[in-house]
Amino acid sequence: MSEPAHNVLYAQAGGVTAVINASAAGVIEMARRHPEKFGKIYAAVNGIVGVLEETLTDTTQFTEQMLDQLKTQPGAAFQSCRFDLDTLAENPEQYQRVLAVFRQYNIGYFFYNGGNGSMVTAQKVADYCTEKGHPVTCIGVAKTIDNDLALSHCSPGFGSAAKYIATSLLEATLDLISMHNTSTKFFALEAMGRNAGWLTIAGGLIKTQIPDAPLIVLPAERAFSQQAFLDKVNHFIEHKGYCVCVVSEGLTNEDGSYISIENIEHTHSHDYTQLGGVARTLSNLVAQTFNCKTHSAVPDYLQRSASHIVSETDWQMAYRAGKAAVQAALDGLHGVLPTIQVLSEQPLVWRYQNVDLVEVADLEKRVPDSFICDDGMDITQAALDYLKPLIKGERPIPYQYGLPAIAPIQYQCIKQQLPPYKVVK
Amino acid sequence: MSEPAHNVLYAQAGGVTAVINASAAGVIEMARRHPEKFGKIYAAVNGIVGVLEETLTDTTQFTEQMLDQLKTQPGAAFQSCRFDLDTLAENPEQYQRVLAVFRQYNIGYFFYNGGNGSMVTAQKVADYCTEKGHPVTCIGVAKTIDNDLALSHCSPGFGSAAKYIATSLLEATLDLISMHNTSTKFFALEAMGRNAGWLTIAGGLIKTQIPDAPLIVLPAERAFSQQAFLDKVNHFIEHKGYCVCVVSEGLTNEDGSYISIENIEHTHSHDYTQLGGVARTLSNLVAQTFNCKTHSAVPDYLQRSASHIVSETDWQMAYRAGKAAVQAALDGLHGVLPTIQVLSEQPLVWRYQNVDLVEVADLEKRVPDSFICDDGMDITQAALDYLKPLIKGERPIPYQYGLPAIAPIQYQCIKQQLPPYKVVK
Numbered sequence: 001m002s003e004p005a006h007n008v009l010y011a012q013a014g015g016v017t018a019v020i021n022a023s024a025a026g027v028i029e030m031a032r033r034h035p036e037k038f039g040k041i042y043a044a045v046n047g048i049v050g051v052l053e054e055t056l057t058d059t060t061q062f063t064e065q066m067l068d069q070l071k072t073q074p075g076a077a078f079q080s081c082r083f084d085l086d087t088l089a090e091n092p093e094q095y096q097r098v099l100a101v102f103r104q105y106n107i108g109y110f111f112y113n114g115g116n117g118s119m120v121t122a123q124k125v126a127d128y129c130t131e132k133g134h135p136v137t138c139i140g141v142a143k144t145i146d147n148d149l150a151l152s153h154c155s156p157g158f159g160s161a162a163k164y165i166a167t168s169l170l171e172a173t174l175d176l177i178s179m180h181n182t183s184t185k186f187f188a189l190e191a192m193g194r195n196a197g198w199l200t201i202a203g204g205l206i207k208t209q210i211p212d213a214p215l216i217v218l219p220a221e222r223a224f225s226q227q228a229f230l231d232k233v234n235h236f237i238e239h240k241g242y243c244v245c246v247v248s249e250g251l252t253n254e255d256g257s258y259i260s261i262e263n264i265e266h267t268h269s270h271d272y273t274q275l276g277g278v279a280r281t282l283s284n285l286v287a288q289t290f291n292c293k294t295h296s297a298v299p300d301y302l303q304r305s306a307s308h309i310v311s312e313t314d315w316q317m318a319y320r321a322g323k324a325a326v327q328a329a330l331d332g333l334h335g336v337l338p339t340i341q342v343l344s345e346q347p348l349v350w351r352y353q354n355v356d357l358v359e360v361a362d363l364e365k366r367v368p369d370s371f372i373c374d375d376g377m378d379i380t381q382a383a384l385d386y387l388k389p390l391i392k393g394e395r396p397i398p399y400q401y402g403l404p405a406i407a408p409i410q411y412q413c414i415k416q417q418l419p420p421y422k423v424v425k
Numbered sequence: 426m427s428e429p430a431h432n433v434l435y436a437q438a439g440g441v442t443a444v445i446n447a448s449a450a451g452v453i454e455m456a457r458r459h460p461e462k463f464g465k466i467y468a469a470v471n472g473i474v475g476v477l478e479e480t481l482t483d484t485t486q487f488t489e490q491m492l493d494q495l496k497t498q499p500g501a502a503f504q505s506c507r508f509d510l511d512t513l514a515e516n517p518e519q520y521q522r523v524l525a526v527f528r529q530y531n532i533g534y535f536f537y538n539g540g541n542g543s544m545v546t547a548q549k550v551a552d553y554c555t556e557k558g559h560p561v562t563c564i565g566v567a568k569t570i571d572n573d574l575a576l577s578h579c580s581p582g583f584g585s586a587a588k589y590i591a592t593s594l595l596e597a598t599l600d601l602i603s604m605h606n607t608s609t610k611f612f613a614l615e616a617m618g619r620n621a622g623w624l625t626i627a628g629g630l631i632k633t634q635i636p637d638a639p640l641i642v643l644p645a646e647r648a649f650s651q652q653a654f655l656d657k658v659n660h661f662i663e664h665k666g667y668c669v670c671v672v673s674e675g676l677t678n679e680d681g682s683y684i685s686i687e688n689i690e691h692t693h694s695h696d697y698t699q700l701g702g703v704a705r706t707l708s709n710l711v712a713q714t715f716n717c718k719t720h721s722a723v724p725d726y727l728q729r730s731a732s733h734i735v736s737e738t739d740w741q742m743a744y745r746a747g748k749a750a751v752q753a754a755l756d757g758l759h760g761v762l763p764t765i766q767v768l769s770e771q772p773l774v775w776r777y778q779n780v781d782l783v784e785v786a787d788l789e790k791r792v793p794d795s796f797i798c799d800d801g802m803d804i805t806q807a808a809l810d811y812l813k814p815l816i817k818g819e820r821p822i823p824y825q826y827g828l829p830a831i832a833p834i835q836y837q838c839i840k841q842q843l844p845p846y847k848v849v850k
Contacts, residue, residue, distance in 0.1 A: 277705070
């Protein structure tokens with residue numbers, strides 16, 4: 001006779017993507033298929049904070065229709081926290097609280113859909129519970145628009161943000177082609193990415209439609225050289241009449257300082273420097289240098305929430321990340337992260353393969369030299385070959401009243417059963 | 426025996442829209458149906474500048490397939506100039522040149538797809554030609570994302586930009602709902618519109634999906650009150666945990682000065698003050714006042730070029746604007762602009778009706794008081810009722826390599842036959 005099934009807990013953490021909820025749907029659907037192994041499937045509301053504060057939801061209430069909604073909804077349907085546990089030595093109380101919650105709800109499987117740092121913390125929590133006599137399996141579910149996850153061909157969430165950036169830059173380029181003769185001659189688009197220029201190089205994809213586009217690509221991996229930049233802008237304006245540019249929000253000067261319109265760097269209570277403004281800085285620089293009209297755009301969150309233009313390839317990666325995590329648990333693994341391994345480049349054939357969470361935790365994948373041209377301001381054919389399959393395919397979504405039908409899904413939280421616990425953020 | 430057909434000239438001018446080329450297709454298709462009236466259909470490349478410089482293209486080369494491409498392409502396929510003729514008294518030579526070009530190509534019909542100011546100039550040119558013994562009919566074709574065209578229910582181009590703004594704000598709102606608990610609590614989206622807040626109020630459409638959204642709408646029609654704004658932000662953060670905001674780039678202080686991050690206003694050779702930065706200014710203000718994380722986005726040109734999310738209603742309006750202009754010429758009219766007249770509000774039933782160009786030229790339609798709530802920071806039900814039908818419907822577009830298939834259409838220009846003429850810009 002088999003032992004009684006343990007319950008599942010799924011949680012979301014860190015910056016959202018347009019497809020993170022597809023991973024949630026993947027976890028729920030796959031776990032439902034194995035009632036012999038998995039009992040109830042809970043989701044924490046607000047990541048690890050929701051675990052600590054015992055704000056949980058029982059996904060049994062999710063009908064097929066709600067799961068379909070989940071699959072097209074941007075943001076994190078279960079809320080995503082920017083909060084990491086302290087170390088066990090620093091704050092044993094936090095770990096005891098997680099254990100108490102896991103015991104209360106008979107959690108045996110913890111699927112954590114977050115950054116790799118958070119996922120390692122989740123694993124440590126699971127290990128702690130196991131040591132205390134309540135065995136918990138922890139599996140990571142990858143997601144990040146930044147694409148800086150190591151040991152994985154790419155990250156779920158990146159392809160859709162890349163498609164958004166490339167589409168936006170392509171459309172703006174047609175605007176400049178139309179009007180540069182008597183109006184704007186330079187346009188800069190600012191892409192997210194503090195240290196990694198993956199979304200910036202995605203702007204280079206406009207070359208699949210306009211091979212000779214007068215494009216400057218400034219990834220965070222290269223320090224900014226003002227003179228070389230202005231020389232290239234000048235060349236393009238002289239020869240093509242206009243120039244378009246895509247730039248990493250985290251672009252730095254040679255001395256490592258961020259390029260920004262603001263000299264006063266805003267810091268808030270989490271002591272996190274707010275980036276943004278580099279596109280406008282470049283735009284003003286070009287306007288002043290060449291006495292011409294310039295424009296800039298900063299899509300900011302729009303690029304990571306654009307449910308209306310997700311990449312089908314990326315969506316599949318996100319959905320299958322959830323399923324692969326559950327499969328890893330079925331296979332009896334613990335402390336692993338399913339990552340994307342490529343079997344064939346053209347056409348792209350890939351599968352999930354597990355790596356140890358601790359192995360990827362401290363690695364950050366930046367854009368390799370082979371993807372950036374010698375002048376540091378354009379992308380290579382190798383980069384195009386890498387990027388093209390990731391933005392491939394469109395996923396139709398339902399509309400209501402002319403807008404994506406993405407009203408937040410309403411679900412009930414479970415009545416709290418443990419003593420109240422308030423996280424200090 | 427009927428007199429020989431005169432030729433047609435079509436031109437685009439001013440800021441582009443995502444659907445201006447649908448108007449071009451409407452003109453070409455409708456004129457082709459009436460060979461008894463219209464001879465060759467030319468397009469000027471770069472608006473009135475293209476007329477003066479004799480850079481013309483014969484649209485006979487446009488196959489059905491090219492016309493289909495035209496119907497989904499953002500920007501201005503024939504290039505759009507920001508250039509107006511001088512007055513006849515100031516610069517008679519310009520008028521003589523246009524007459525020479527019109528005579529050379531036997532132009533009898535001039536369809537001008539531009540701002541109303543430019544269209545009146547076009548009419549004056551046509552009148553001049555007629556006086557000099559070369560009769561020319563001039564008809565306007567409306568377009569502007571700003572929706573500030575008077576005597577028309579709305580403007581072709583507005584509905585698609587409105588759909589883009591509302592979709593973007595809705596998606597970003599889901600981001601904030603996901604993450605505000607431990608991260609960003611305020612987000613501002615900057616919409617185009619120097620004096621008219623039409624695109625800003627379009628952000629209010631997110632209420633069709635999230636009726637109780639903690640939303641602040643700041644149209645250019647109302648001066649900014651810092652205290653009232655901060656009070657409302659504070660209220661929303663306290664009661665809902667977050668606040669989203671959509672703001673006109675042209676928002677001003679009580680004294681009429683623009684709110685901007687930059688104290689140095691950049692002016693270029695056309696002496697045009699560059700707006701932009703108000704969303705970031707508000708975002709920084711909230712961050713500093715409430716010591717919380719904030720973000721902002723500036724879509725800039727993306728909102729007027731987003732071919733991938735046009736409104737089907739708007740597209741039909743643009744396409745039929747072109748056809749209505751040709752119909753006006755068939756009806757023997759001159760100096761008119763087909764404008765949108767509403768026959769029924771719900772569901773929206775509309776048709777084109779001609780008004781005299783001179784009648785609309787100096788009128789600017791701003792957002793009426795009845796569309797803005799008493800506190801000046803939200804929109805009314807009347808505004809929602811007006812906006813909803815304009816963003817209705819989606820128009821699927823072809824994709825290639827994961828991007829909208831909008832590579833610029835290649836066409837040949839006619840070999841110049843007149844002495845060279847260079848416009849000084």
